[in-house]
Amino acid sequence: MSAITNHMPTAELQALDAAHHMHPFxxxxxxxxxxxxxxxxAQGVTLTDSEGNQILDAMAGLWCVNIxxxxxxxxxxxxxxxxxxxxxxTFFQTTHVPAIALxxxxxxxxxxxxxxxxxxxxxSEANDTNIRMVRTYWALKGKPSKSIxxxxxxxxxxxxxxxxxxxxxxxxxxxxxxxxxxxxxxxQPHWWxxxxxxxxxxxxxxxxxxxxxxxxxxxxDRVAAFIAEPIQGAGGVIIPPATYWPEIQRICDKYExxxxxxxxxxxxxxxxxxxxxxxxxxxxxxxxxxxxxxxxYQPIGGSIVSDEVAAVMDSAEFNHGxxxxxxxxxxxxxxxxLRIIEEENVIGHVRDVAGPYMKKKWEALADHxxxxxxxxxxxxxxxxxxxxxxxxxxxxxxxxxxxxxxxERCFANNLVMRHVGDRMIISPPLVISTEEIDTxxxxxxxxxxxxxxxxxxxxxxxxxx
Ligand SMILES: *Cc1c(COP(=O)(O)O)cnc(C)c1O
Numbered sequence: 001m002s003a004i005t006n007h008m009p010t011a012e013l014q015a016l017d018a019a020h021h022m023h024p025f026x027x028x029x030x031x032x033x034x035x036x037x038x039x040x041x042a043q044g045v046t047l048t049d050s051e052g053n054q055i056l057d058a059m060a061g062l063w064c065v066n067i068x069x070x071x072x073x074x075x076x077x078x079x080x081x082x083x084x085x086x087x088x089x090t091f092f093q094t095t096h097v098p099a100i101a102l103x104x105x106x107x108x109x110x111x112x113x114x115x116x117x118x119x120x121x122x123x124s125e126a127n128d129t130n131i132r133m134v135r136t137y138w139a140l141k142g143k144p145s146k147s148i149x150x151x152x153x154x155x156x157x158x159x160x161x162x163x164x165x166x167x168x169x170x171x172x173x174x175x176x177x178x179x180x181x182x183x184x185x186x187x188q189p190h191w192w193x194x195x196x197x198x199x200x201x202x203x204x205x206x207x208x209x210x211x212x213x214x215x216x217x218x219x220x221d222r223v224a225a226f227i228a229e230p231i232q233g234a235g236g237v238i239i240p241p242a243t244y245w246p247e248i249q250r251i252c253d254k255y256e257x258x259x260x261x262x263x264x265x266x267x268x269x270x271x272x273x274x275x276x277x278x279x280x281x282x283x284x285x286x287x288x289x290x291x292x293x294x295x296x297y298q299p300i301g302g303s304i305v306s307d308e309v310a311a312v313m314d315s316a317e318f319n320h321g322x323x324x325x326x327x328x329x330x331x332x333x334x335x336x337x338l339r340i341i342e343e344e345n346v347i348g349h350v351r352d353v354a355g356p357y358m359k360k361k362w363e364a365l366a367d368h369x370x371x372x373x374x375x376x377x378x379x380x381x382x383x384x385x386x387x388x389x390x391x392x393x394x395x396x397x398x399x400x401x402x403x404x405x406x407x408e409r410c411f412a413n414n415l416v417m418r419h420v421g422d423r424m425i426i427s428p429p430l431v432i433s434t435e436e437i438d439t440x441x442x443x444x445x446x447x448x449x450x451x452x453x454x455x456x457x458x459x460x461x462x463x464x465x
Pocket of ligand 1: 121127
């Protein structure tokens, strides 16, 4: 077979892709008929596709390219590390400098006494580690019955059997025999969709108190941990009411339940602080990290754990690990990514410049006839599409129909904005400039206008009864 390169015609590349490549979270048969979009290169916040379109990537790849595309420093570090030591494991009483340096740096950056890192290759793997870790922790403390992990409906914690079970996406549970035993899901703090007549504050409190009720129902002696994203990402960028997290923290403290903050999206500047836990004011015992840890330049994830959890875990062998735990190239690249975030004050840019600028423009989208709410924290935001703002009505069409139309209009206007059901979400590279934010919002507005026109034409503006 001749070499397959960027220079081949799009249709030929699409045909080969359809013939051999099975895409994640995709109906491959449908995609094969349509042909996949082929991204050939990227710089800053801009993707280039095989047709030469320049697309503003308001999703930072998949929530991960925090420092933007095309930073040569990371390529140089990877190349240097590959020459020096491309791989060695960390299993058999050995270690290497990139793993030492990255774990030390993460201990410095993470809040409180989160000082110990167990590495993985991804967020899913890290959450699988967490499942085994919290159960082992309680077993080592003489309480092996504490094995239930409480999570939330519509949470996203990964796609492996363990992490997919922690997640609360029912359409994932339907395939492959999920969830595993001893995972319990409570309701999410999604006021817009589920708050009814309650005020956001009362609703936030009520949803947090479901954790306490679950602990009482299941038995305190059965519950090991509660896991949640500080702000739900893949579920639709759901920003909880301000009352929610303080109450969750109180309940975890009261019943001595380990709190796992899944920081895979919120970590590394996304919310305007190093971690989402700082933004929402919680003290987790374990944090899951991945995505922005390396800005997606290398696959790497991990669990950062507290002194207390580490002390218990360190007393026995943990029969767990991945070939690529602490992979030297991935670790070196992650370290360089953290250096850039720190030295270029990327988090200050989110907190003081891009975040506030975006917030003003983003929240103004709520004036659009199709938009019910438009909210954002740092640089993760969402808008709820609705046929009727005041009643927060859903569309009569199947959930996601309108969101999909809107996403197509975004693509047509060279903007990547994702839809989750009938919510539109953004999570752009953190280095986005104010001019690029102007472009993002202009294109989003045009896409909303076109979507609105199409809904009118196709008689899809009806509310569900
Ligand atoms: C993406 C994501 C994961 C899974 O990470 P992968 O690297 O895809 O395995 C876990 N938790 C959250 C909150 C995520 O957004």
